[in-house]
Amino acid sequence: MPPRKRNPNGSGTVTKRADGRYQAAVYVPQPDGTTKRKYAYGKTYEECDRKRRELIDRSNGGIPTPTRDMTLGQWFDYWLEIVVKPNLAANSYRAYETAVRHHLRPRLGSKIMVRLGVKELRGAIQALAEDEGAKTAKRALRVLSAALTAAMVEDIGLTRNVTKLVHVRASTDSGKSWDAVTVLRFLAAARRLTPYYPTFLLLCLLGLRRAEVCGLRWENIDLDNRIIWVEQQRQRASAGTIDAELKTETSKAPLPLPAQCIAPLRWTRMRTAMLRERAISQGKPWFEDPDGHVFVTRTGRPLTPDQLYLVLQRIIRVEGLTKMNPKGLRKSCGTLLVHLRVHPRIVKTILRHSRIATTMDIYAEALDQDVVEAVGQLDRLLRQPARIRELEAGSDLETAA
Known part of the structure; x- marks a missing residue:
């Protein structure tokens, strides 16, 4: 009888459990550089063997495969x-990494994730929340929720996202707006x-x-037909300041260019x-x-968001206006x-939001005079004794019939 053929090292095993299911076991690399045994299960041998081969392919490709005893700190990495x-x-990566490093890892990094x-x-x-404030705690909870949602996709035994059962009460401060x-x-x-006046026109009008x-x-601006396409945004990255794609396709919708922007853009x-001519002629x-x-500095380099912010603050300081940031100008728009009674869906299109709830809840708060007028209209509607008596009489006749 020939000797039983042994599986090569690293190929894992598939065995049948007492409950009738099949179990695959493979040694796989971990995110921290160690190696641990990973188990996968299937109703049939073929299903389990397929999972075994997938684990081996990940291991051969150098891709770590988390196990059930992984800590949150290891999963964050x-x-x-x-x-x-x-x-x-x-920017999203930096925000997530900062929340993990400052808030989540010190408090939860040693916990077994599952x-x-x-x-x-x-x-x-x-x-x-007590140490850093409710808003910081709420942001950290959102980052943890995203991390656990991604972990549920991996085959490591996580079946629920516990962050959905924990809530932080924090006020939503979307900033002030100008009248x-x-x-x-x-x-x-x-x-x-400032020569960057056209930038603020676009911030306030669009x-x-x-x-x-x-x-x-x-190439994004058609001055003759008065159309503007917003297709990229200037962001800082590890390689420097670069143009990055917008987050959603909704943000790339073309917009009509206001008439008062044409002349300033031509001047720009x-x-x-x-x-350029002066710099070249003077060496x-x-x-x-x-x-x-469109907007460049005195040396021809593209204007950065940080530089635009500093220009904005200088104008506010010189003019003696209340505090404001570029996001507040967008909210003012x-x-x-809304104050001009523009339909919410039109406002959503102009601001290029993916959801109308974002438009109405964050950027389009009602002005004080709008609230006063709305309450006044309701007061006048409900202050009509003759109409109320007429409705009551009609109701009584219907009851009697």
Whole structure:
């Protein structure tokens, strides 16, 4: 009788359990560099053997495969490097990594992920809220929720996301907005104080984000037909400041260019040409921008969101206006559109939100005078004794019939 053929090292095994199911066992690499035995189960031998081969393929490809005894700290390392970093924007990765490093890992990093319970998670989040504030705790809970949702996709035994059972009560502060008079004062000051006045026109009239304004290229603007396409945004990355894709396709919708933006944009193009000619004639450094950005610095480099923010703050300080940031200008645009009785779906289209709830809940708060007028209309509606008596009489006749 020939000797039984042994499986080669590293190929794993498939055995039948007492309950009738099949179990595959393979040694796989872990995110921390160690090797552990990973189990997979199937109703049939073929199903289980397929899972065994998938584990071996991942191992041969150098892809770590988490196991059930993985801690949250180990999962965070894997999730940030393998899931978040390649698939999300650099700013999103930085935000997630910061929340993990400062808030989640110190409090929950040593916990076994599949054993994390509601009680201990609630205690950790409440302690974070007391130490750092409710808003910080709420953001950290959202990051943890995203990490656990990704873990449920992996075959490591996690069957529920406990963050869905823990809630943090924190007020939603979407920032203040300016009324029409204040916006006009700001634009008048911007026209007087900075050559980047057209950027603030786009922020106030179209509600563009500052990264989108800085990422605009001349190929995105049709001055003759008054159309603008927002297709990229200027962001910081490990390689420097680059143009990145927008988050959603909704953000790429074309917009009508307001008439008062045409002349300032033409002037901006002439200014860039003048700066270039002067720098070359005087032997000063000049950056030849291959992408043709609309707004550039004195040396020809594309304007960055941080530089635009500093210009905004200087104008506010000189004019003596209340505190404001570029996001607040975007919110002011939405609020003023609502004040003009523009339909919410039109406001959503202008601000290019994927959900109308975002438009109404965050950017389009009602102005005080709108609230007063609405209450007054309701008061006048319900202050009609003759009409009320008429309705009551009609109701009594219907009852008698």
